Amino acid sequence: MSGLQTNYRAGFMRRTLAKYFFIEMLFLIAILPANAQNPAQRGIAITIDDLPAAGANSMTGAEIIEMTTKLLRTLRDRKIPVVGFVNERKLYKFGEVDDRIKALSMWLDYGFELGNHTYSHASLNRVGLKEWEEEVVRGETVTSMLLAQHNMKMRYFRHPYLDTGRDLQTRRQAEAFLVERGYRIAPITMDAWDWMYAGVYEDARHRADTALEQQLVTSYLTYTGQVFDYYEKFSKNLMGYEPKQILLIHGNWLEADHIGELLDLLHRRGYEFVTLQDALGDPAYSMPDEYVGEEGTSWLDHWAITRGHPPQNTPVFPQWVIDKANALPHQPTQP
Numbered sequence: 090m091s092g093l094q095t096n097y098r099a100g101f102m103r104r105t106l107a108k109y110f111f112i113e114m115l116f117l118i119a120i121l122p123a124n125a126q127n128p129a130q131r132g133i134a135i136t137i138d139d140l141p142a143a144g145a146n147s148m149t150g151a152e153i154i155e156m157t158t159k160l161l162r163t164l165r166d167r168k169i170p171v172v173g174f175v176n177e178r179k180l181y182k183f184g185e186v187d188d189r190i191k192a193l194s195m196w197l198d199y200g201f202e203l204g205n206h207t208y209s210h211a212s213l214n215r216v217g218l219k220e221w222e223e224e225v226v227r228g229e230t231v232t233s234m235l236l237a238q239h240n241m242k243m244r245y246f247r248h249p250y251l252d253t254g255r256d257l258q259t260r261r262q263a264e265a266f267l268v269e270r271g272y273r274i275a276p277i278t279m280d281a282w283d284w285m286y287a288g289v290y291e292d293a294r295h296r297a298d299t300a301l302e303q304q305l306v307t308s309y310l311t312y313t314g315q316v317f318d319y320y321e322k323f324s325k326n327l328m329g330y331e332p333k334q335i336l337l338i339h340g341n342w343l344e345a346d347h348i349g350e351l352l353d354l355l356h357r358r359g360y361e362f363v364t365l366q367d368a369l370g371d372p373a374y375s376m377p378d379e380y381v382g383e384e385g386t387s388w389l390d391h392w393a394i395t396r397g398h399p400p401q402n403t404p405v406f407p408q409w410v411i412d413k414a415n416a417l418p419h420q421p422t423q424p
């Protein structure tokens with residue numbers, strides 16, 4: 090090989106390497122923005138309502154403890170921060186008060202936090218402001234005591250049915266009342282109606298209809314994916330980024346049995362699990378919100394409606410699940 094050939098080959102190699110490097114850079118530039126917006130950049134706080142159990146009226150204290158144990162073990166093992174919201178009326182069943190309070194106390198023993206969801210799940214859209222305020226105060230009794238035993242203080246409130254009032258004056262008066270009692274309102278942004286699945290699931294579980302159970306779980310996770318697809322894009326269009334989201338789910342057997350799969354789904358979408366306090370630090374939660382309406386809804390809807398851009402073409406909830414829920418002896422109400 091002559092010196093000229095060697096030089097030529099060396100030059101060729103350099104040019105080839107440079108070309109590959111250049112292509113590599115182009116490739117990186119092409120994929121970087123997607124990466125920067127996706128995995129590990131999303132945050133979500135998990136909140137679980139209607140404790141000690143959404144279906145507490147038709148459960149024994151022992152069953153509530155069993156369900157709570159299963160749910161909390163998964164959450165603790167996976168180090169997921171959670172705030173649970175309590176309806177204390179569910180504690181009072183003759184001969185079972187101790188078990189029911191024990192189930193509630195387990196949330197704190199496992200390292201989670203509890204907030205107030207009113208005493209008997211009262212809607213601000215249906216009862217008067219005074220009665221509703223009494224519901225808030227009455228909902229503090231046992232939970233505050235349990236929190237104090239764990240050196241904690243009640244600090245979060247979640248509106249039952251997400252009903253924040255039918256007129257702005259009532260809404261603002263209720264908010265001022267909550268602030269005065271030391272509460273921070275816990276909004277929600279993501280909601281895949283697990284309560285609608287849960288009644289049908291618990292009925293199938295009771296009858297050991299495992300085929301239907303699996304169908305419901307598959308449908309629930311698919312619908313959850315659709316809700317996240319929709320509201321992630323909706324967030325970006327509305328405010329230019331995806332805020333730290335807050336997910337609403339409920340204390341039921343569907344979640345106790347399958348929350349691991351739900352967490353996997355969120356993890357695959359690039360979510361990190363953050364505390365409610367961390368999520369509420371996102372500037373989104375300080376945006377103007379003048380929503381009033383008959384129906385409680387996501388705070389993403391609140392912000393969009395306030396700006397005059399109500400959500401359109403939202404994912405359609407599977408009708409067959411609604412039909413099965415309506416055929417149950419105890420029909421579900423939106424919690």
Ligand SMILES: [Zn+2]
Binds near residue numbers: 424
């Ligand atoms: Zn509720």
